[in-house]
Amino acid sequence: MTGDGTRVVRAGLPEPEAFEPALPGPVFAAHFHLPGDAVGPYMYGRDANPTWTRLEKAIGELESPDGSAHTVAFASGMAAISAVLFSQLRSGDAVVLPSDGYQLLPAVRTRLESYGIEVRTAPTAQDAQLDVLDGARLLWIETPSNPGLDVCDIRRLADAAHRQGALVAVDNTLATPLGQRPLDLGADFSVASGTKALTGHGDVLLGYASTRDAALAESVRLWRKTVGAIPGPMESWLAHRSLATLALRVRQQSAGALALATALADRPEVTGLRHPGLASDPSHRLATQQMRPGRFGSVVSFVLPDKAYAERFLSALTLVDDATSFGGVRSSAERRARWGGDAVPEGFIRLSVGVEEPEDLVMDVLHALDVAARAAAQG
Numbered sequence: 001m002t003g004d005g006t007r008v009v010r011a012g013l014p015e016p017e018a019f020e021p022a023l024p025g026p027v028f029a030a031h032f033h034l035p036g037d038a039v040g041p042y043m044y045g046r047d048a049n050p051t052w053t054r055l056e057k058a059i060g061e062l063e064s065p066d067g068s069a070h071t072v073a074f075a076s077g078m079a080a081i082s083a084v085l086f087s088q089l090r091s092g093d094a095v096v097l098p099s100d101g102y103q104l105l106p107a108v109r110t111r112l113e114s115y116g117i118e119v120r121t122a123p124t125a126q127d128a129q130l131d132v133l134d135g136a137r138l139l140w141i142e143t144p145s146n147p148g149l150d151v152c153d154i155r156r157l158a159d160a161a162h163r164q165g166a167l168v169a170v171d172n173t174l175a176t177p178l179g180q181r182p183l184d185l186g187a188d189f190s191v192a193s194g195t196k197a198l199t200g201h202g203d204v205l206l207g208y209a210s211t212r213d214a215a216l217a218e219s220v221r222l223w224r225k226t227v228g229a230i231p232g233p234m235e236s237w238l239a240h241r242s243l244a245t246l247a248l249r250v251r252q253q254s255a256g257a258l259a260l261a262t263a264l265a266d267r268p269e270v271t272g273l274r275h276p277g278l279a280s281d282p283s284h285r286l287a288t289q290q291m292r293p294g295r296f297g298s299v300v301s302f303v304l305p306d307k308a309y310a311e312r313f314l315s316a317l318t319l320v321d322d323a324t325s326f327g328g329v330r331s332s333a334e335r336r337a338r339w340g341g342d343a344v345p346e347g348f349i350r351l352s353v354g355v356e357e358p359e360d361l362v363m364d365v366l367h368a369l370d371v372a373a374r375a376a377a378q379g
């Protein structure tokens with residue numbers, strides 16, 4: 001029995017060696033000494049790098065503590081998502097995507113369709129993707145979904161997809177492998193953006209795909225090599241270094257998010273409040289089944305009366321940056337409709353709780369709501 005907090009501090013580290021650091025530094029190399037035949041673990045820097053190897057081993061240990069997962073790291077979450085979809089799908093295949101997933105999925109859809117792949121979508125909530133699964137080659141799940149925070153039953157969807165021979169990939173960005181382990185729930189791939197909570201400091205873009213199937217891993221790795229969507233050694237090393245605090249960050253962020261959601265539930269101007277850890281949330285029962293207790297993620301979503309109200313709220317915050325992305329150590333929030341990609345109301349706020357003291361954060365948010373309310377009352 002090893003707890004996650006213990007596992008993360010040693011994940012992917014080499015055996016201790018006298019006079020060497022615990023986590024060796026980034027290896028900067030476009031090519032490696034290669035006498036004789038072109039064989040060996042490290043030959044050219046687009047194919048493999050020891051810093052990636054250590055990071056990939058670490059993430060694999062978190063996604064699948066039994067050591068059975070192969071992980072391929074990428075330059076970004078989108079690189080990882082595209083790698084899985086475009087390496088597995090062929091012209092004439094059908095794929096099921098969530099209709100409420102990450103904002104770039106519509107662009108991915110257009111690209112897939114241009115290659116002769118049929119794309120079907122359905123909402124994450126109520127496992128609605130089951131209804132359009134018939135004959136599909138791959139099912140793409142995002143749970144909890146970003147930014148709406150709906151949850152679907154990974155096990156149920158994976159079983160249904162496998163019965164008809166479809167592959168299943170789960171976007172595990174929001175939960176992180178400490179919040180949920182899609183491979184244990186039957187998924188073929190756990191894919192994520194490491195840019196968010198996994199690395200958590202808002203200073204790295206990264207992505208990865210994990211699978212227990214060696215052949216699937218190899219095809220994703222070949223995709224990485226052919227499109228060249230490789231992570232930099234420095235980013236890979238920063239990501240590995242950041243993993244050591246993942247359990248601390250996830251626990252603190254989840255506790256803060258729950259405290260904030262609880263406080264927001266009492267506010268009359270707040271509607272559509274969502275957080276999977278909140279007992280009254282429509283996703284809570286299912287989230288409790290497949291996510292780890294107390295690790296429901298950093299994100300709280302809610303709706304304020306209109307655009308002006310939401311903008312006043314955001315500008316009155318002092319501990320929360322008006323910025324996109326989520327999962328970082330510093331709290332951030334944004335009016336999501338400003339991007340135009342998600343189907344959300346003008347006053348929709350996605351707030352990501354950092355690792356500040358929850359009481360400070362709750363006070364700051366409630367104060368900003370008061371400021372926005374006063375401004376609204378004055379017209």
Ligand SMILES: *Cc1c(COP(=O)(O)O)cnc(C)c1O
Nearest residue numbers: 076077078102146173193195206
């Ligand atoms: C951010 C995000 C991505 C894309 O990741 P990048 O690292 O920004 O490319 C994919 N899926 C979800 C759910 C995300 O939040």
